[in-house]
Amino acid sequence: MKPNSRAAQHWIPFNQQRAECRLCPRHCRPKQNRKGFCGVRGTENGEIRTFNYGQSLAATEEIIETEAVNHFSPSARILSMGNVGCMMACSFCQNWETSQIKHLDTKSIRHYTPEQLVSLCLENNIPIISWTYNDPVVWHEFVIETSQLAQKNGIKTLYKSAFYIEKSPVEELIDCIDIFSLSLKSLNAEFYQKQTKAKLQPVLDRIQQVAASSRHLELSQLVIPELNDQNQDIEQTIDWIIQHVGINVPLHFVAFHPAYQYTHVERTPLNTLKRARALAHAKGMKYVYLGNAYESDLNDTLCSNCHIPLVKRYGLHADVQNLDSQSHCTQCGTLSPIINPLLAIQYPENHQQTFSxxxxxxxxxxxxxxxxxxxxxxxxxxxxxxxxxxxxxxxxxxxxxxxxxxxxxxxxxxxxxxxxxxxxxxxxxxxxVLDRAHYPVEPLGKIIVKTE
Ligand code: SF4
The missing domain is CATH 2.60.40 (Immunoglobulin-like)
Structure with a gap:
């Protein structure tokens, strides 16, 4: 990473040489010329500075379903942006090569300006910027500036996060983020402390803050074998969501792949996800989806009245079938929960025959x-x-x-x-790509590829 730093927001003076960062609930007080827990914010001359402004993994075109978002513009193309560092340290992190700064290979890092990202979207007809991968909390200033510029240019913004963040920065996000995809790891405070090095209550408070806004919200839980896959764990999550967010919020139970410090288990079985969904349905949740699951008829959205498929899904693919541009079922006229359903751009077929x-x-x-x-x-x-x-x-x-x-x-x-x-x-x-919102940095040995 480049050594230069920028002024940061959300901090208070602590003493003459040190300051206290108030971006996330960790409230680090780094010594002079030292970084906080995330490794990308630190103290210089008694002020908190950000060291990762615009420093990013390669901008990547994905589809909105990679971000556990099913009810906003199905199949829309997104420009996924991930930086480095994290305010948490999950033992099971699916992006640990970039979130845990000590493991970062700096040759993966590029530098972008807000203007460059907006231009990339406009030149490539990409309607949504997604702040994703490691966790967007820790490059807050760049996210806010770019999102404001994006919205001025007609580009939507998506924020995918574990949401360990303070109240005041969330107020800024609500002003310039259209879509929130937030992950709740568990309802067990001990789990958060032990497995993520964070606290549960601030995450719950911030989810409620977004839920009380008019912004689009979807929630997800990574279901991890032996950690949070028992009925009691899942029911606690469902009960909290029903009580504090409501039965209409889309909920994604997402399969885990062994990663980082948690590799002694297998990938989450599909039957575990199906069991979680049955529990959520039994308690009244209306829209429950299974992530990282490739099976037909598993994740379709049906009309609540006549039950025909409105959106057919397979893996990350979504196909809007029976919705008009105002999101009404074309068979019975019932309004669906899908926002802006016809945004996705279809690629044309190419009939050129010769390729080298x-x-x-x-x-x-x-x-x-x-x-x-x-x-x-x-x-x-x-x-x-x-x-x-x-x-x-x-x-x-x-x-x-x-x-x-x-x-x-x-x-x-x-x-x-x-x-x-x-x-x-x-x-x-x-x-x-092993999972949703996974940013691979190296090819798998077993992949079968051929170039001519
Ligand atoms: S954002 Fe980083 S430096 Fe600030 S409190 Fe959180 S972990 Fe510490």
Whole structure:
């Protein structure tokens, strides 16, 4: 990371040489020239400064479902932005290579300005910026400035977070963030203390703060074998949500993959997620979805009146089928909970027959989504054809300069893989995405790829 720092908000003087950071409930008081717990804010000349303004992982085009958001513009393209550091230290972190600063490989870091990100969205027709991956709390100033600029340019903003943050910065976020996807790890205070190094109550208070606003909110819980997967754990979460947020908030139970310090268990079984959903339905929750789960008919949104599918989903793919632009069921006219349902841009098919290079990816139980990374950089716009294997589907994708990473995800059980073809001097690599909002930094050894 570049050593330069910027003035930070949300701190108070502590003594002549030190200050107390008030961005998150940890209230660090770093000594002169030292950082706080997150590793990206610290003290210089008696002031708290931010050391990661605009310093980011590569901007990545994904789809809104990667962020556990199902009721806002299904299948919309998002520009996912993640920085480094975190105000928590979850033993099971799914993005530990970038959230835990001591493990960071600085060659992954780029530098963006708010203006560059807004331009990237406009040039690539991406309607939403998503603050995601590690946790956006710890680059608050950059998130606020960029989100304000994005909204002025007609771009929506999405905030995916574990939400260990103070009240005052959340007030600023509510002013400039359209969509909140917040993760609640457990309702057990001891769990938070031991497994995340954070406290439960501030997270609950901040979720209620957003719920009381007019902003769109969805909640998720990572279901981790042996940690929070028992009925009692899940029922506590459901009961709190029903009492404090309501039965209409979309709730996502998300499968965990072994990571960081928690690797002695297997990936969360699908039946565990189904059990959690049955408990939530039995208690009255209306919209319960299962994350990191690839199965047909598992996550559809049905009309509450006539029960036809309004949105069909498979994995990260969503297909709006029976909604008009005002979100009414086209069969019976009932208003659905889906906001702005027809925002997604469909890619055209490409009928060009000759391509000089290709990358082939085969799906299996572990490899069902991947980031495609441009490893040899483009001089200008590059155009790719994405050809499905096992089903009839082709699409054309154009990358404008500055955007060199995007997600591809399995479209159906019948799709066995994809072939990506291009004609330029660029080159592309596949990095397997193990979970929603996972930012892979290295290829998996077992992925099957081929370039010609
Ligand atoms: S944001 Fe960072 S420096 Fe500030 S209190 Fe939280 S962990 Fe400490």
């Amino acid at each position: 290079q290709q990358l082939e990816i085969h799906w299996d139980n572990e490899v069902q989504s991947t980031h495609i990374l441009q490893t040899k950089h483009q001089e200008k716009t590059d155009t790719l054809q994405i050809h499905s294997l096992g089903i009839t589907h082709n699409q054309t994708k154009t990358l404008a300069q500055g955007l060199d990473r995007f997600i591809i995800s399995r479209r159906s059980e019948s799709e066995t893989g994809v072939i990506i073809r291009w004609n330029s001097e660029c080159n592309y690599q596949s990095l397997v």
